[in-house]
Amino acid sequence: MTDVLFSVLFAFAASGAFAVIYNIRGPGVLICAFGGGLAWFSYLLSAPLLHSDIAQTFVAALVISLYAEVMARIRKCPVTGYLLVAIFPLVPGGGIYYTMEHAMEGEVNAFLASFLHTLGLAGAIAVGVLLVSSAVRMWTAFRRQSSPMKKEERP
Amino acid sequence: MDYSELLTVAADLGYALLRSGAEIYRVEEAIERLLRAYGIAQPAPFVIPNCIIVSFVTPHGEAMTQVRRMPSHGTDIDQLERYYDLGRRLCREVPPLEEAHRQLEEVRRQCRTYSFPVLLCAYFTVTLFFALFFGGTARDALAAGICGLTIGLVLTLMTRLHANLFFKSMLCSALSALLACTLTWLGLAQHSELVIIGALMALVPGIIFTNAIRDVIAGDMVAGLTKIADALLTGVSVALGTGFALSLARLFWGV
Incomplete structure (x- = not known):
């Protein structure tokens, strides 16, 4: 339990610092940090259900995209910033490293396995983000068509 | 209205947005909305990662185009949000072009980066x-x-x-x-x-x-x-x- 708490806290702090690197200011930093924490929390929370880190990454990417869309609507600014930073704890940095290490040691099978695994993780993030953004776009288009007088703006 | 001035304002806005790391559709949409707000019937912005082309036909039937080359750039969310806000404000208020130009300058001055x-x-x-x-x-x-x-x-x-x-x-x-x-x-x-x-x-x-x-x-x-x-x-x-x-x-x- 404390393990979970601590790793979520670390993800929170690291995402907050990333927000500073990409020049996010004011309350945005906190929102990004919460996003990073939330991403890792949902990753860990879905572990007993899914038992696969690719599926867990997918769930976390879904949660975080929703979070970013909601936050963008609340703060009336582009969704980009929150999504970009909050996704970082899910990025397979370890995967890149171990793939490289296996390649260096000439372990072809281990290299291929970790390479495909890294690609799978990246793909899970992609599909998660893709699903939510596409759904939101469709919903916006639907609302625009049902009320032609009111021009919705896409944050 | 001075349409070449309008073209410059629109291209400037698009350039600033793309430079701060906005998605392509966001840049195209911002330019298009701005031009429509100023009474252009069929604006045609075309954006790829390292180039912006803005083109339209004025009500007098004159075709105008401006091309901007984009250097490699990073991501600056604060700048992105400010210019996005400015784009929406310009569409809402439709100020005279000198005023729009001045506001663009002002946003450029306001953008800060961390030390x-x-x-x-x-x-x-x-x-x-x-x-x-x-x-x-x-x-x-x-x-x-x-x-x-x-x-x-x-x-x-x-x-x-x-x-x-x-x-x-x-x-x-x-x-x-x-x-x-x-x-x-x-x-x-x-x-x-x-x-x-x-x-x-x-x-x-x-x-x-x-x-x-x-x-x-x-x-x-x-x-x-x-x-x-x-x-x-x-x-x-x-x-x-x-x-x-x-x-x-x-x-x-x-x-």
Whole structure:
């Protein structure tokens, strides 16, 4: 339990610092940090259900995209910033490293396995983000068509 | 109305948005909305990652076009939000063009970036917490923080020297991995691989990748594919740099 708490806290702090690197200011930093924490929390929370880190990454990417869309609507600014930073704890940095290490040691099978695994993780993030953004776009288009007088703006 | 002035304002706005790392559709939409607000019937903005073309036909039947070349750029969310806000404000209020121009200038002046020491601190914090996040000890985290500081320093220096993206990430990852191995050898860090992974997180192409996906969703395949290639190449150069440093370290110290 404390393990979970601590790793979520670390993800929170690291995402907050990333927000500073990409020049996010004011309350945005906190929102990004919460996003990073939330991403890792949902990753860990879905572990007993899914038992696969690719599926867990997918769930976390879904949660975080929703979070970013909601936050963008609340703060009336582009969704980009929150999504970009909050996704970082899910990025397979370890995967890149171990793939490289296996390649260096000439372990072809281990290299291929970790390479495909890294690609799978990246793909899970992609599909998660893709699903939510596409759904939101469709919903916006639907609302625009049902009320032609009111021009919705896409944050 | 002075349509060439309008063209310049629209291109300026698009340029500023794209430069701060906005998605392609957002830039195109901002330009189009602005031109429509000023009474252009069929504006035709065309944006790809390194070029903006704005074209329209004035009500007098005159065709006007402006092309802007985009240099390589980073991501600046604060600037992106400010210009996006400005774009929406201009569409709402439709001020005279001199006023719009003045507001653009004003936003440009308002945009601030964090000072260099704060940025270095941020790099330190990112790598420190990612090392902890991946299961490192407090000493590993400190070592990763030092590697992060180096990455921040070298990245800023190389950006100032206009080095290309791949060389930058290769050199930074090589330096930080070498430093991580040295620190492990000196006895500061305990797990060199956790230190290296923590430091790598400051270099992995997470931002480009997510941006690429958003472009693909919006149907901008040219931009999406360019950025995915960019992300893959950056990932490969990070791996290459780290691999190079690791084999050097093994040669010297056997860590």
